[in-house]
Amino acid sequence: MLILAIDTSTAATSVAVLGATAGPILRTQIDGRRHAEVVAPLLREALREADVDPADIGLVACGVGPGPFTGLRVGIATAIAFGFARDVPVVGVCSLDVTARAAVRDLGTSVTVLSRARKSEVCWASYDDRAMRIAGPIIRREPVNITGACVGDAGPVDEVRYPSALDLAELVVERMALGEALPDDFALPEDTSTEAGQSSATVLVDRVRAARILLPPRPIYLRRPDAVVPASLTGGAA
């Protein structure tokens, strides 16, 4: 099956086509402020290079972060719309898992992946030497429990790495081959973490913790929106 994969969870916009006769195609551009301008042209290029028609794509995979929200949503919206247009499934994967998979393969050790959140914070997760997540994803000022080599795009790391859409596509294929089902629960709670109680982000993190690799195409936000209820609306003076 032909897979189209997209990740915009970091400064890199990464697009891949896997399964084409022309071989695996990867297109990446690093520009943390222009995901929206970059992703469609990269997609077009990747499909052309792979000599693949959009109608041939059988599955769309996207990185669901964690990562800076605006850029992250560009990739996920792109994936959702492509899947809708071609009537094919769309699956999400934690972007740190993608970076970890490649790093463990290349370095042969356990790793901790750090990814830039915003301001002075990082998202991080740790992986064993089979690239299975053993801690995180969590957002913190500093990572704790660093295991093995430190990779990612937020210092200090031993090696700067971005999630590659080709690793993302391969990870999805691998998990499907292992029998992991595609998530069909597009009806996760619509709560967008503004009310007390379990938010959709929390639900996702629980799934991630439960070692589910294949996720619905929804951002792992790990943070509620910054929003303050004005004093005049909290029942005080009006």
Next chain:
Amino acid sequence: MTRASGAGAPLVLGIETSCDETGIAIVRGRTLLADAIASSVDEQARFGGVVPEIASRAHLEALAPTLARATAEAGIHLADVDAIAVTAGPGLVGALLVGVSAAESLALALGKPLYGVNHLAAHVAVDRLVHGDLPEPAIALLVSGGHTSLLRVDDVTLEVTALGSTLDDAAGEAFDKVARVLGLPFPGGPHIDAAAGAGDARAIDFPRALSAHRDDEDHRYDFSFSGLKTAVVRWLEVQRRAGNPISTADVAAAFQEAVVDVLVSKALRACRDTGISTLVVGGGVAANSRLRVVLTERAEGLDVRVPPPHLCTDNGAMVAALGAALVERGRPPSAPGMGADSSMPVDTIVV
């Protein structure tokens, strides 16, 4: 049948995500086939205004379900659309980017042309779904929580010129702020409108900004509403301090009258000055009942076009309507990778 309404008319899907409404609609020429909308206004209400991050999250959540609703309602196959149109600006950048990314991807996956359009021109174009093609040139008055603009429309697909706009708050913002000081819920417009129904608009004389003779030169078509809001706040303070009873209905009515008076006066002045006899009104504030009444009363001899309230607020239909007009008039589509422009100027109709 003309190309704009018959079977040969272009089938266009329009996406709007510039603020807090996720709107996806499908038109065939001037016929609206489906208008699906999801709003995060209830989540925003507790913050007394639109929180951009909440809006952006809600757009992404609503994307697939709203697309599904629009195509099912229209009873069409996506493969049959002739073009995709999307609001490329102005608006909240994070919110715009959800719609633009989705539209780019749909266009690419379906092999269709993409039009990244101006939100304000779309507010004008939506009227063609109700009253038929807009006679051009026309004057457009666009009033909402995000914009207050007076435009000259020579060709809604090509040439729109700003005559004036607000120097500070948008008219809808003034409604929200005054609603808040009166203890009415967000969004303020409908609540003030309802409260004003039982009030006396002449009970209080609130100021009409930029309406003095000295403003005729520099701000002939401009608006300002922050002073009016301050005047309402001051008036309430004085009354409370004096221990006078306050009639919310009278304050709402007098405030609303001041806003409506300025909007209508300036719009009619623009028509008279230019000799243009068509006035089209759009934006959420165009749903205001008093604005509709005063326009009808004072716009003698003019062709005043106000779409029904659900088409005045932000929606996908307006974007699809403009998209269809662009296709009908053979305008070139946008280039891939167009992105979004949160401060897109009004004279840019397609990016």
